[in-house]
Amino acid sequence: xxxxxxxxxxxxxxxxxxxxxxxxxxxxxxxxxxxxxxxxxxxxxxxxxxxxxxxxxxxxxxxxxxxxxxxxxxxxxxxxxxxxxxxxxxxxxxxxxxxxxxxxxxxxxxxxxxxxxxxxxxxxxxxxxxxxxxxxxxxxxxxxxxxxxxxxxxxxxxxxxxxxxxxxxxxxxxxxxxxxxxxxxxxxxxxxxxxxxxxxxxxxxxxxxxxxxxxxxxxxxxxxxxxxxxxxxxxxxxxxxxxxxxxxxxxxxxxxxxxxxxxxxxxxxxxxxxxxxxxxxxxxxxxxxxxxxxxxxxxx
Amino acid sequence: xxxxxxxxxxxxxxxxxxxxxxxxxxxxxxxxxxxxxxxxxxxxxxxxxxxxxxxxxxxxxxxxxxxxxxxxxxxxxxxxxxxxxxxxxxxxxxxxxxxxxxxxxxxxxxxxxxxxxxxxxxxxxxxxxxxxxxxxxxxxxxxxxxxxxxxxxxxxxxxxxxxxxxxxxxxxxxxxxxxxxxxxxxxxxxxxxxxxxxxxxxxxxxxxxxxxxxxxxxxxxxxxxxxxxxxxxxxxxxxxxxxxxxxxxxxxxxxxxxxxxxxxxxxxxxxxxxxxxxxxxxxxxxxxxxxxxxxxxxx
Numbered sequence: 001x002x003x004x005x006x007x008x009x010x011x012x013x014x015x016x017x018x019x020x021x022x023x024x025x026x027x028x029x030x031x032x033x034x035x036x037x038x039x040x041x042x043x044x045x046x047x048x049x050x051x052x053x054x055x056x057x058x059x060x061x062x063x064x065x066x067x068x069x070x071x072x073x074x075x076x077x078x079x080x081x082x083x084x085x086x087x088x089x090x091x092x093x094x095x096x097x098x099x100x101x102x103x104x105x106x107x108x109x110x111x112x113x114x115x116x117x118x119x120x121x122x123x124x125x126x127x128x129x130x131x132x133x134x135x136x137x138x139x140x141x142x143x144x145x146x147x148x149x150x151x152x153x154x155x156x157x158x159x160x161x162x163x164x165x166x167x168x169x170x171x172x173x174x175x176x177x178x179x180x181x182x183x184x185x186x187x188x189x190x191x192x193x194x195x196x197x198x199x200x201x202x203x204x205x206x207x208x209x210x211x212x213x214x215x216x217x218x219x220x221x222x223x224x225x226x227x228x229x230x231x232x233x234x235x236x237x238x239x240x241x242x243x244x245x246x247x248x249x250x251x252x253x254x255x256x257x258x259x260x261x262x263x264x265x266x267x268x269x270x271x272x273x274x275x276x277x278x279x280x281x282x283x284x285x286x287x288x289x290x291x292x293x294x295x296x297x298x299x300x
Numbered sequence: 301x302x303x304x305x306x307x308x309x310x311x312x313x314x315x316x317x318x319x320x321x322x323x324x325x326x327x328x329x330x331x332x333x334x335x336x337x338x339x340x341x342x343x344x345x346x347x348x349x350x351x352x353x354x355x356x357x358x359x360x361x362x363x364x365x366x367x368x369x370x371x372x373x374x375x376x377x378x379x380x381x382x383x384x385x386x387x388x389x390x391x392x393x394x395x396x397x398x399x400x401x402x403x404x405x406x407x408x409x410x411x412x413x414x415x416x417x418x419x420x421x422x423x424x425x426x427x428x429x430x431x432x433x434x435x436x437x438x439x440x441x442x443x444x445x446x447x448x449x450x451x452x453x454x455x456x457x458x459x460x461x462x463x464x465x466x467x468x469x470x471x472x473x474x475x476x477x478x479x480x481x482x483x484x485x486x487x488x489x490x491x492x493x494x495x496x497x498x499x500x501x502x503x504x505x506x507x508x509x510x511x512x513x514x515x516x517x518x519x520x521x522x523x524x525x526x527x528x529x530x531x532x533x534x535x536x537x538x539x540x541x542x543x544x545x546x547x548x549x550x551x552x553x554x555x556x557x558x559x560x561x562x563x564x565x566x567x568x569x570x571x572x573x574x575x576x577x578x579x580x581x582x583x584x585x586x587x588x589x590x591x592x593x594x595x596x597x598x599x
Contacts (some may be wrong), residue, residue, distance in 0.1 A: 035406055038399050042410045045396075045475070048428050049416050051438065067438045111324040118321035130325075137332050139585055141533045143557040144574040147567060148335035148342075171331030175324060205316035233421035235536035240562065251423040255540060258427060265438075268431060276424045283419045287412050291480055 056273035060266040067265075078270030090274050093253035100162060100238070100249055101231045104169040105224055111170065112178025112223060113216065117208045120186040121194070131183065137176030142236050145172070150241060160243045168241060169231055178223045181293075185219040186212065222293030225286060232279055250275050336578070343572035348565045361572035370548060371573060374556040375580075381467055381552070382531035382584075388471040389527050390520065393478025398512065400479070401486045411483060417476040426540025429469045430456070433541075459549030462542050466550045470537060474530060478523045485519035486512070521592035525585055532581045553577050 043050065047068075055063045056078050057071040082090055119127050149168050150159060158164030189212065197207045213220070238249040248256060254275055258268065283290055343361055347354035365371055400411050417425065432438045433455040440452035455465045493511050502510070535554050538544060544551030544559075551559075557577065560570035 034399075035404075038407065038410055041396070041399065042414050045472075046413055046416055048425075048432060048472075049420065051432065052424075052428050064441070067441065111320060111327070114317055114320035115324035118317055133333070134328065137328065139529060139581055140332065140336065141554055141574075141577055141581055143533070143535070143554045144339055144578045145332060145335035146558070147561050147570065147574075148338035149331055151338065152330060152334065167327065168331050171327030171329075173332065175328050176332075179324075203316070204314040204318070205320075208317055229419065233423075233536075235421070235423055235539075236558070240558075251421050251536070254423050254427065265431065268427065272424050272428055276420045279419050279421070280416065283415075284412070287415075291411075291415070291484075 052269050052272050052276070055265060055269040058266070060264050063265045063269070078266040079274060081267055082270040082274055087257060089248075089253050089257050090250070090271065093248050093250035093275070094278065096162070096253075097232055097249040097251075100165060100169070101228050103162075103166045104174070104231050105227050107166070107170045108174055108178050108227055109220060109223060112175055113182045113213060113220070114208055115175075116179050116182035116186055117212050118204075120183055131179075134176040134179050137173040138180070140173065142173070146236065146240055153241065159241070162242070165238060165241045168237060169234075172237075174227050174230065178227065181219050181223050182216060185216040189215055218289075218292070221286075221289045225282075225290055225293060228282070229279055339571045339574050341571075342568050343575050345568045347567040347571075349567065350565060354568065357568070361569045364569060365572060365576060370551075371553070371556060373548065374551050374553045377463065377550065378532065378534075378553045381463075381470065381534075382528050384467050385471045385474060385531050386524055386527040388467070389474035389478050390523055392471070392475040393482045393523060394513075394516065396475065396479040397482035397486050397516075398508070401483060411480070414479050415476045417473045418480075419476075422473070422536030423540050425469065425473055426537045429465075429472075430541050433465055456542055457546060459546055462546055462550050466538055466541060469541060470531060470534065473537065474527050478527065481519045481523045482516055485516040489515045517592070517596040521589060521596065524592060525589050528584055528588060529581060532577065532584070553580075 051067055054070055055067060057074045057076070058069075059073055059075050059077070062069065062071070062073060119130055149172075153159040153161075153164040153168065156164075158167065193211060193215075194207060197211055202210070233251060234249075235251045235255065239252045239255070242248070242252065244256060254271070258271060342354070344356055344358060345354040346357050346360075396414055400407050400414065430437075434440075435452050435454050435457060437455075439455065440449070443449045444452060454461060456462045489511065493515075494507055497507055497511060531552075533554055534552055535558065538550055538552055538555060542550045544555050553573070554577065557570050557574050560566045560573060564570075
């Protein structure tokens with residue numbers, strides 16, 4: 001997904017929701033039939049998600065007798081069982097994931113944007129070389145750098161710590177993504193704006209923070225949204241950088257405890273629902289920016 | 301005098317910006333550039349965590365790769381998976397995009413829903429699909445109740461079935477993404493093209509082939525490249541769904557590297573295989589991108 005940004009947009013395009021009206025054509029299929037077909041196809045497509053949602057609210061008996069039925073005897077017992085586990089899987093996992101995501105993204109945004117502003121005002125050849133170096137970060141499989149990263153963190157005394165995980169997030173391929181999004185936006189800012197501020201006596205740091213950052217707010221939204229989602233859903237790095245003893249993010253926590261023993265459907269769907277509901281809710285609230293960000297890079 | 305103080309202030313203020321930029325670059329060097337070089341170095345050694353030092357053994361690890369049957373199987377499966385998943389996810393993506401390319405509210409809701417598989421983490425995707433696909437899972441429950449099959453199908457239990465199941469799940473995840481990318485591309489096609497071709501008597505199949513498919517080419521480049529790279533890196537979904545089994549049938553090269561490093565403690569060899577995967581990803585990404593870019597046409 002990250003390489004979506006190798007050809008960043010000059011400006012964010014209003015995508016899907018706000019986009020141009022689709023073409024008109026003589027309708028060969030009646031509108032209602034088409035809509036019903038579309039609903040059936042998409043419902044079938046997302047049926048695993050549908051199953052998770054409805055079965056999280058059904059008693060075990062109803063799940064086994066008809067998994068696809070809506071909750072006729074709705075119950076919250078699956079959710080309360082999930083939340084009252086003695087290992088506090090969900091509470092601890094969600095807390096640790098929130099900490100990791102918030103710290104990583106709060107560091108990545110200023111670092112990524114200041115870096116992008118700095119190099120977008122440099123000579124083209126230097127800029128091209130550094131951007132090529134960063135582009136590699138989008139392509140390198142995380143398995144290639146995992147073992148040395150753990151070595152480096154061990155040398156610094158940061159192995160099995162959240163600080164270590166956060167720093168490796170900030171320095172890893174996520175930074176490449178942030179820089180590519182920001183550079184695309186910053187190239188579109190006229191040189192005169194920066195020059196005018198300089199003549200007025202503002203320094204680089206001030207120009208970046210007071211003038212550039214407000215102008216690239218859509219880029220910041222894209223970077224924040226996607227990096228939050230990816231870091232939240234990351235599995236490999238927390239699994240090996242934190243290790244099994246240091247508390248878990250939500251993804252590694254699920255893997256290490258749900259995989260361990262058999263549980264009934266109700267418990268499993270209850271846990272999956274609660275573990276997945278935060279990113280899904282975030283997506284539903286911010287879907288406009290989400291899709292604008294995703295499509296901005298792919299339809300230059 | 302005045303210009304001198306202005307100059308000093310400029311430098312001082314620029315220093316702050318330079319410092320932040322340098323920090324960013326330094327972190328990137330520490331966590332990407334140096335690790336790649338360290339991996340390259342240890343790929344020429346017999347490094348493992350049980351011995352203190354490591355010996356330079358030249359190309360021995362790379363020679364081992366030539367005769368490593370498990371490695372060959374994982375590369376073959378990873379490539380087959382990448383190819384199949386990319387084709388399926390892109391065909392589904394275009395089809396869904398054409399189906400959902402209407403501006404009514406109901407279609408906008410469906411678009412939102414179609415992207416959901418991309419939002420949920422691979423671990424959750426793995427567990428939910430596992431619950432559906434295991435031998436006494438929800439799918440077999442439904443199929444036997446509807447008398448569509450006599451015996452439950454072991455979707456994850458036999459090598460070929462498991463390979464197919466993993467492919468379906470990964471294609472499912474990526475289809476949400478390709479749908480959104482193709483939808484954006486469709487909305488950038490000027491409606492006049494369709495109107496003009498209708499007047500010229502084009503059938504809707506001709507319009508799809510001559511207009512739609514050609515004008516979504518830039519989206520195809522992005523979508524195909526990302527699908528391929530995603531599969532080459534893939535770890536979480538397979539780990540949860542099958543742990544690479546049965547009998548290593550669904551083990552990807554990315555998983556094999558992690559297994560070599562953390563289960564077999566063969567750091568040196570794991571690094572050599574990682575270098576191989578890095579080279580493979582780079583070659584595939586660059587060649588596919590340049591091939592597809594040439595097929596794009598400008599309006």
